Amino acid sequence: MLTLELSGQSYSKTEHRRRLQALLAGRSDGSIEFKHCNISAALMDLGFPRIQGYQPRFNYQALLAEILAAQVQVTSRLDQAAQAAVERPAIAPVVEDFSQVKTQAPACQAKVAEPEMPYAFRAMKRDYFEREAANRSLGLAGEEFIVQFEHWRLVQFGQQRLADRVEHVSVTKGDGLGYDVRSFEADGRERFIEVKTTSFGKDTPFFVSRGELLLSRQAKEQFHLYRLFEFRRAPRLFDLAGQLDQHCLLDPISYKASFS
Template identity: 40%
Template sequence: MERKFQNVSAVLRDERCIFVDGYKPLGNYQQALADEVRTQLRSRRDIFGFMDAAVDAPAATRLDFSWNVTDPPLDAQIQLGPHSVPEHGFHTDYVAREAENRQLGHAGEVAVLELERGRLRDAGRNDLADRVRHVSEEDGDGLGYDILSFDASGERRLIEVKTTRRSIHWPMVVSRNEIRVSERRADEYVLARVFAFASMKVGLYELPGAVSATCDLDPLSYLALPKPAVH
């Protein structure tokens, strides 16, 4: 029975809907199950109000928690390509919607900023801790990363922070610019995933290097302009 609930979580994730955190998404589900989940979503439209509230809730800067630093989940089994895109028009893309919650994103960045400074101070590198900067706040949000930090030897760490209140299995949204910067500066780039941000034990895993090498990528949108007429 638990595996079936995990399959339901995978369907909801691939539909860009919120799933129960206690049931890790398990892919390779049957199409009949996916169809039934969609039918249930259509018949229970009130559930989307709860999903709206979950992703839109204001987020304040907070340091009243402990960190759970862990390895990334490497068995996501997410379905990529056209079959993973909701084509039914009956709900919001909650992955993208939560990613647009700027208060939540900022709160996660501040938390990682303080974590980086504390890590360097604990390593006896107060000089480097004083140089850690919240560059997306100070210089603008177009650099492709949020925090300029260092390791204990003084090597730079360009950290892009992605924050969610959801579980470790919730997908991230990355921009084309972030991908390009990570490829150009792969030796310095770190994608930091903050998860379970509403809990007292906030999760964190890191993916160092080019995002295209560390993540499966599925395009959500395209920039479009009319094509010249072909004669």
Template identity: 40%
Template sequence: MASFDWSDEENDLIVGDYFDMLRMEIAGESFNKAERNRMLQSRLTTRSRGSIEFKHQNISAAMLGLNQPWIEGYKPMSNFQFNLVEAVVRQLDKPHSWAANEFLKQAHKGSPRSANFSVQEDIPLWIGPPPTVSNAPPPVEHTLLERILRKYDVAERDAANRALGKAGEERALKHEVQSLTLAGRTDLAKKVQWTSETEGDGAGYDIASFELDGSPRLIEVKTTNGWERSPFHISRNELAVAEERRDSWCLLRLWNFAKEPRAFEIRPPLDAHVSLMATSYMASFASENRPLQT
């Protein structure tokens, strides 16, 4: 069997098949991996069953690096051509992709495809400890992840996906109302506000909720389909509000959102939990900054 590099056409074919299986897995539909492997062998005539299997694991590694979920049973494995990542990005950018905005919109309309998702919404959101060096799963080839991050701003891709962000905020809002209600504070549950929807993004937080004692709980929600250590963007205004209201502000990080939403919270100071890196600068014309000449 062939040992030469995979072509773009071959990558596009196997990545497209992988995305179809992932869509089915997320929808709770069954599929036969061995059967699909045989189908691919009939079209990729120079590739063996084992090479196709390993390529599926390579795709899982690329998905991890791009803040996306991967298929259960295809453990991420690195050591592959970088053009595979490019093939995954091409698939992610297709409007009919499972990861497109319309997919997430349908997940909140009670469509047959979202039956599992609706059940999850009735279950309190799982909130665990923030990731640390000791409790995080080992990364897949750290240099590979860094290379993907350098070429593709994966955090920006999440931030730009408005449907993903809105779906995450809605999930967090329902969790807050449900938690207060179950704790016997229906009076507070009725006052929880989706601030980013009613007032816009300028408040520095998305949800205005309450602790059980009635003190304010201001929640900034960051959502990803990827794993718990996926990077995310945070604005200067959000950082400022976090510092000004550090007793009440928290960041709720939702991850693995498309499959089984989980979360953790971090509280100010944020640099005690994450590394903050400036990614943009304010540019002004030199004449505006020049001192007046006398």
């Protein structure tokens, strides 16, 4: 199913479920749907996007993770489809009415403190979320979309003068400032916007730099992270205002190693 989705092809979830029921005696529709939600979660933990329509349920069995990891290692078509999907170039759509673009952010599910367990090492061909984050064409298109959105937002407040001053700073000044777009509140205060764009769903993980995290703490009254999702189909966004660690679970996944 995921391979078909990433390739832009359609399929019937109902027909798929019926075929499974013929093989799984006694399994209800609900139990099969729930297991696919577990599979969505396990796919995300392996660095793949989830299956559309199956909200990830992360409390899945270790055996499911082992079997799925083994399957994706030998399924070359899925690997090829995922790689093509995350590396595809993108352009910013022209939108006149942004009134339906903004939505609520996902709720942060706090983890229950547990004794530290040995790290589960799993072979992975690629982390597709990381590869998508490195897609400069997609990132730039998302930033351009947000420049349009901010212009529209300020015009709605009757602030045409401020709307005309919205600046795409990652282009005009370069990266490294901790944000991509300089905008304004209706009263003229500056708004610093970091843009994170994905072609996948609302709950897709994203990557935050040390500088972005520090700016979100130091300028918490001005900092906003706009998460754009489903960008290629129908762009939507949610806004994380202020300190990022107040909204998200931050997992340190890499370190800079040096000798001094």
